[in-house]
Amino acid sequence: MTGWFAGEGDEFRLLGTRCSTCTSVFFPREDSFCRNPGCRGGELTEVPLSRRGRVWSYTDSRYRPPSPYVTDPELSWEPYALIAVELESERIVVLGQTVPGITVCDLAVGMEVEVVPGVLNEDEETTWTTWHWRPTGVTA
Template sequence: MTRTRRPVVAGWFTDDTVPDGEFRLLGTRCSACAAVFFPREDDACRNPACPGGGALAETPLSPRGRVWSYTDGRYRPPAPYVSDPEAPWEPYTLVAVELAAEGMVVLGQAAPGVGTADLAVGMEVEVVPGVLHRDAEHVWTTWRWRPVGTEGRA
């Protein structure tokens, strides 16, 4: 049986099958103040200094950034997150990445095989497609952060 690929949250990132292969997080930019938001904002600008009235347009975020902080997740997440209590627990690495052009920090898991020992504050990383969970019907896709130059890693 073929599983359908589904994003964990629709509209937050490009499909990992895009023709040019350029996987990107998607935010929104306010036309009045140029503030960029991720997660995306579709109703109104969240910038308290915005003069108001600006249209919000989808904008791809920078594909690379610098590690701002990182840690390891050593606990099973609580509901509503998917966590099979029968499956062995595997710790994961969380990475906070500064996107300088957008003036923001974006949190996400590290790519498989990347642990805290592989990261350093200030290191350049890139966003890559990832899989959060598989069930009988779907492959739930998400984004991950990977150090630049480690494309061949698991």
């Protein structure tokens, strides 16, 4: 997920791209052409996306996903919540997992969440990073 996010702590942001002609914003980033079918295209520039948004929808994942998702078959499977968030300024919906410990019982459509760094998987040599959504006011 190189180029999808940057920064740490309060500076952590998802990175998208914006078309200079129609001002459409894209995530995941688009570096080749404007995806807006009504636009003739323009220069695409990287933009940091809003850190906060509102829950648009959510569900839980109760099964171990197949490859290429990385999981340790030796460990027991822990369900996790998946969340769709409408970003505050861009008004686009971005999907992702919630922070560990937050379940669908803790979520409600319309509640405010923020993007934070997360760990997808790690072993002795590598830590694979990603983003998670966390309800505002929750620390972990």
